[in-house]
Amino acid sequence: MKTIKAPDYNPVKPTYVLPPNACDAHCHIFGPEAEFPFAATSTYKPADAPKAMLRSLHAHIGITRAVLVQASCHGTDNRAMLDAIADSNDTYRGVAMVDGTVTDEELRELHAGGVRGVRFNFVRHLGGAPDLDTFFGIVNRIKDLGWHVVLHLDSADILTYSSLLDAIPVPFIIDHMGRAKVADGVEQAPFQSLLALMRNNPRAWVKISGSERISAAGAPFRDAIPFAAQLIAAAPDRVLWGTDFPHPNITGDMPNDGELVNLFAEMCPDEALRHQILVDNPDRLYWRS
Structure with a gap:
């Protein structure tokens, strides 16, 4: 298990x-490890967050509400988040x-605890797609709860999974602008596939x-910025923003969360x-059900 970078503990005060x-x-939310141990299956060990x-971070940069996304370091043990x-x-x-x-009872307990969606990884270098029978079995069970599904999915794979995306019966969110490579420009085929998905599928959401x-x-x-701007223009009513604090598995520059605002x-x-x-x-997706 590799130890990953800690976040920037000195966020600036945003001007916005x-x-x-x-x-x-x-x-x-990561840990604290002494109370909420990291999963034995995790490939990385983060600093406690x-x-x-x-x-404290949110108070400093002016954020009132938050959606906590379960990360792989805690696996399916959602206790720290709850x-x-x-x-x-x-x-x-x-x-x-x-x-x-x-179980259905456990899903109802998660709902009572404030959960409104489930997350699945489709990124190849992180293990690729889940078992699709299991995926659709869970997705079909959460429909009656009014939940959605979050997909960690590269935009390069949108065409590969186009039939799967069309078959998802609940709202779904593509994380992190589909992880499109900025170096390849906004005209690249993967990013254009993401834009087309946002324009044409009313169940598709995206996080900038x-x-x-x-x-x-x-x-x-x-x-x-140009990538986010085009996604906003494509479907402004289905766009969310987030910091991704504490930024797990960053290999380049660690962001400053005030600067992200x-x-x-x-x-x-x-x-x-x-x-x-x-x-x-976010109010429509998370606080009205």
Whole structure:
């Protein structure tokens, strides 16, 4: 198990002031390991990033609400995430990781605990697609709960999985702008496939997060702005934004979360659209069910 970089513990104060009820729609809780051990199957060991750290960061940069996304270092043990949600005074929601053994009762318990979706990895170098019978079995069971599914999926594989995406009966979210490679430009076929998906499938959502994962230029990752801007233009009512704090498995420049807020403001200069992405869209997906 490799030890990965810790986040930047000194976020700047953003110059862009986020609106009330702004939501960080993609962030993580790690540990503390002494209370919530990391999974034996995890390929990496992060520094502790407990709920108090996330709450302090959000207070500093102006975020009111958050969606906690279960990461592979905790596997299907969602306890750290559920503990943070329970302590949030209804300002947190969660996206869980589950496997084929999960029962309907356990899904209902997750719902009562603030979970509103499940996440699956399709990225090749992280193990590739899950068992598709298990995938659709779970997706069909969460439909009645009003949940959605989050897909960690490279835009290069959108055409490969086009039939699968068309068959998903619930809203689904593509993480991190489909991990499109900025160096290949906005006209590249994988990114154009993502744009077409957003324009043509009303169940498709996307997160304009992870600029540090797709950037070719490094911090402050401004080369990702045209990609985010085109995704916003394609489907402004189905776009979410998130920090991805504490930024697991970053190999390049570690982002500063205050600077990421300013980067979002550059991605979306229109204040009405900013409010839609930061407040209205996450409210509709996470707080109305």
